[in-house]
Amino acid sequence: MKKLFLVVFSLTLIINSFPAFESTYKPLESEKVLFINGNILDGEGNEFLNTDLFINDGKIVAIGQGISVDDEDVKIINAKNKWITPGIIDIHSHMGVYPAPSVRTSSDGNEATSPVTAEVWAEHSMWVQDPQYSLALKGGVTTFHVLPGSANLIGGRGVTVKNLQRNTIQSMKYPNAKHSLKMACGENPKRVYGNRGQAPSTRMGNFAGYRKAWIEAENYLDKLEAYDSKTDEDKMIESPPKRDLRLDTLSDVLKDEILVHIHCYRAEEMALMIDIAKEFNYKITAFHHGVEAYKIADLLADNGICGALWADWWGFKHEAYDMVQANIAIVDQARGGKGCAIVHSDDERGIQRLNQEAAKARAAGNKAGYDISKARAINWITSNPAKAAGIYSETGSLVVGKNADVVLWSGDPFSVYSLAEQVFIDGALAFNRNTGFGPVSDFDVGIVDPREDRVNE
Amino acid sequence: MNKVIFFFALSLISIHAYSQTTVISGGEIHTGLNEEPFVGDILIEGDTILEVSRNALKGDLIIDATNSIITPGVIAPDTQIGILEIGALSETRDGDSNMYSMGFSVYDAINPNSTLIPWNRSNGVTSAITLPDFNWDPLSGMASYFLLDGSLRVNGIPDIALTGEIGAISSGSRAESLILLKDLLEFASNLSEKDISSSMKISEAMESFEVAELMELQPRDVIALYNLLNKKLPLIINVNRASDILKLIDIKKLYGLNLILMSAQEAELVKNEIAKNSIPVIINPFDNIPDSFDELASSIRIAASLEEAGIKVMFSESRTHNYHLIRQGAGNAVANGMSYTGAIMALTSNVAKSFNIPDRGILQKGMKADIVIWEDDPLEPSTFPEKVFINGNDMDLTTRSSRLTKRYTDKRDLPNTYK
Numbered sequence: 001m002k003k004l005f006l007v008v009f010s011l012t013l014i015i016n017s018f019p020a021f022e023s024t025y026k027p028l029e030s031e032k033v034l035f036i037n038g039n040i041l042d043g044e045g046n047e048f049l050n051t052d053l054f055i056n057d058g059k060i061v062a063i064g065q066g067i068s069v070d071d072e073d074v075k076i077i078n079a080k081n082k083w084i085t086p087g088i089i090d091i092h093s094h095m096g097v098y099p100a101p102s103v104r105t106s107s108d109g110n111e112a113t114s115p116v117t118a119e120v121w122a123e124h125s126m127w128v129q130d131p132q133y134s135l136a137l138k139g140g141v142t143t144f145h146v147l148p149g150s151a152n153l154i155g156g157r158g159v160t161v162k163n164l165q166r167n168t169i170q171s172m173k174y175p176n177a178k179h180s181l182k183m184a185c186g187e188n189p190k191r192v193y194g195n196r197g198q199a200p201s202t203r204m205g206n207f208a209g210y211r212k213a214w215i216e217a218e219n220y221l222d223k224l225e226a227y228d229s230k231t232d233e234d235k236m237i238e239s240p241p242k243r244d245l246r247l248d249t250l251s252d253v254l255k256d257e258i259l260v261h262i263h264c265y266r267a268e269e270m271a272l273m274i275d276i277a278k279e280f281n282y283k284i285t286a287f288h289h290g291v292e293a294y295k296i297a298d299l300l301a302d303n304g305i306c307g308a309l310w311a312d313w314w315g316f317k318h319e320a321y322d323m324v325q326a327n328i329a330i331v332d333q334a335r336g337g338k339g340c341a342i343v344h345s346d347d348e349r350g351i352q353r354l355n356q357e358a359a360k361a362r363a364a365g366n367k368a369g370y371d372i373s374k375a376r377a378i379n380w381i382t383s384n385p386a387k388a389a390g391i392y393s394e395t396g397s398l399v400v401g402k403n404a405d406v407v408l409w410s411g412d413p414f415s416v417y418s419l420a421e422q423v424f425i426d427g428a429l430a431f432n433r434n435t436g437f438g439p440v441s442d443f444d445v446g447i448v449d450p451r452e453d454r455v456n457e
Numbered sequence: 458m459n460k461v462i463f464f465f466a467l468s469l470i471s472i473h474a475y476s477q478t479t480v481i482s483g484g485e486i487h488t489g490l491n492e493e494p495f496v497g498d499i500l501i502e503g504d505t506i507l508e509v510s511r512n513a514l515k516g517d518l519i520i521d522a523t524n525s526i527i528t529p530g531v532i533a534p535d536t537q538i539g540i541l542e543i544g545a546l547s548e549t550r551d552g553d554s555n556m557y558s559m560g561f562s563v564y565d566a567i568n569p570n571s572t573l574i575p576w577n578r579s580n581g582v583t584s585a586i587t588l589p590d591f592n593w594d595p596l597s598g599m600a601s602y603f604l605l606d607g608s609l610r611v612n613g614i615p616d617i618a619l620t621g622e623i624g625a626i627s628s629g630s631r632a633e634s635l636i637l638l639k640d641l642l643e644f645a646s647n648l649s650e651k652d653i654s655s656s657m658k659i660s661e662a663m664e665s666f667e668v669a670e671l672m673e674l675q676p677r678d679v680i681a682l683y684n685l686l687n688k689k690l691p692l693i694i695n696v697n698r699a700s701d702i703l704k705l706i707d708i709k710k711l712y713g714l715n716l717i718l719m720s721a722q723e724a725e726l727v728k729n730e731i732a733k734n735s736i737p738v739i740i741n742p743f744d745n746i747p748d749s750f751d752e753l754a755s756s757i758r759i760a761a762s763l764e765e766a767g768i769k770v771m772f773s774e775s776r777t778h779n780y781h782l783i784r785q786g787a788g789n790a791v792a793n794g795m796s797y798t799g800a801i802m803a804l805t806s807n808v809a810k811s812f813n814i815p816d817r818g819i820l821q822k823g824m825k826a827d828i829v830i831w832e833d834d835p836l837e838p839s840t841f842p843e844k845v846f847i848n849g850n851d852m853d854l855t856t857r858s859s860r861l862t863k864r865y866t867d868k869r870d871l872p873n874t875y876k
Contacts, residue, residue: 100746100747101747103749103750131746131747135745294861294862313779314778314779315777315778317546318546324858325858326866330866348746349744356789368862368866416788417788417791419793447753448726455756
């Protein structure tokens, strides 16, 4: 009996430590590419005009003027009068979990059956044949983060994905990127559960719900740690605490292994959420939507929390009523430019033109009296979302040694007329507008005219 | 206090305004007609454009618009501006009727103090068509047109079009919707002026039409049906699938409908038929997502493709609060192949012409002076209007949003409530 127990026990340990659903991502074959005389926004706040960029082996090798590469295999792209930026990153997407066509049978973003569903993972809902990924790629999006919806106080784990559409989710997962935890303030959870006559039905009910969950997580973590601190001998005779998927996720947040992303519109709710994070000693990475983020921009900057925001959405609900178009700029410029602003989409149309959304936000900020350069504003859709997804050391800016996630734009990316001409992911061409090279999802194959792909623009 | 001063100032102006003329001088004028822009002057008196000229014009007040771009005010073709304040709060929405169908008018519900009005006006929209909710009925309520001038007595044209919807429904069949549409039109085509002369006559007419009772039609629904055919009211049908569009074209031909297609995401597949029958189309130029099985052929090319076929295109935007973003949509249409002039027409004159609004949408002698002076290219979403005129009035461009921006960029160490 005892032996049997030991076997089971050691198996449990193995399962526990085995990274579940690990990324099997492999880039396409990378190219040696020398972009000549492009205008570069590097995602680090710099604008380099008429400058060269060399990528090789999937990495950024050099940025500067007059780069010469003595190699017959190098592909030279004349980028004169064109612009080059890091690959665009969207920190808030529901592609895959709310795919197109939007039908009940694939509407898999909200496990709206309990206010705390920390045990669910967005990647288990993602449909890899969603035709929306390739549309986003044509807008320069190389990486996106998929979150569960906002019906629940705690909705589950989000996942960071490379925009290289393939037939398993593991093969699209960004290697070694941390998960996020999706939480939600305000109207949505209290409406969903209040309508069923269950908690939460008020904002105060929401807050009680978060704290209750974190108290459970603390207890769980205490038990795990108490067990871990036992001697090997004791571990042989004592069984480990029963594994709980829900508390696994929450305790991973307390261990700083998962990034907290919170859907929250109102200023006072964001301020309260910051206090809960202090009470339970975890860090909030970003507030999402934050239509009122401008009202507490300094508080966000002081706490190192990003605002992942829209340029101008408003009015669809009461908590989204106080919109100002300068929201992103005000968050960015808080405490003398210490703020972290992100333009997010939460929308399969918006994700195709995050550059235009950044252009609007910048224009509104400058109209409000700031002096924000394009080189600064491009961070809102490149390096800042990379930081919020925990992948900034690898991508999000054009820095030597980083992954060659690169967009070549037909013109100034802050103009409505500019289109992404070529998109590289890990140094490999993923989309070329001029040749029509790009991914076609299985969904798109022959679905309108059997001889053609759905989108052949 | 501010209001008093403003009112006082306004009344001073109005004393002089009796014969005062204004010249918008030296801007790049896009008339909204199918012609190249030119640098010139626009002379306004009262609410009317007296002259548009390549030559310098004289007037009492000169507005220097050098280096600016001038267009007609944007006309928004399918909004809910004025009848919706907060999407998720049904008590702030007035787009639905439990009692009436075709005869439902939203005009009386329009709230001139809605925050959506100054917001869209400050972004260049000067007038809008507001539609009742769609309920998947082949024919539903009437759309109204009004000026975004904030006048408490709404300036507009009530009931300028009927609405309806054909396509995928989760229970039932689109075939039923199409049959119902035909039955209703057949009933309407048999109505005489005498039939609608009194409630009693209408009741008699309805007795001959069983469907009327099943649908619980009211007398004013029948009158709306009569007007649809006899006054040639535009009929906006929200539809996407190419084969549905062809069916609607057949029905249009049979009953002489003044049909306008809306959404029409598969219009590209049947563009020649649409063009041949001179049917205007309202499209969302952003919408290249195959959101349903009715719109699998949706594409970012749609605007350019329909324009090339010779179809009169208008633009819509799915979020009514930011309806002004149709100009960003127009910019995207141009980026994907549409002509610039065509995009400006889509925002202005095409709407006026399609909905029989005779005196707006074009910068031309005799037209009402709905004019926007833009600091730069209006199809760039980062461009803002410098001035917006509605009926010749230089409108105030303050919004709740601009007030809140000012409050929260005010660096004084005071509570927000004291700024």
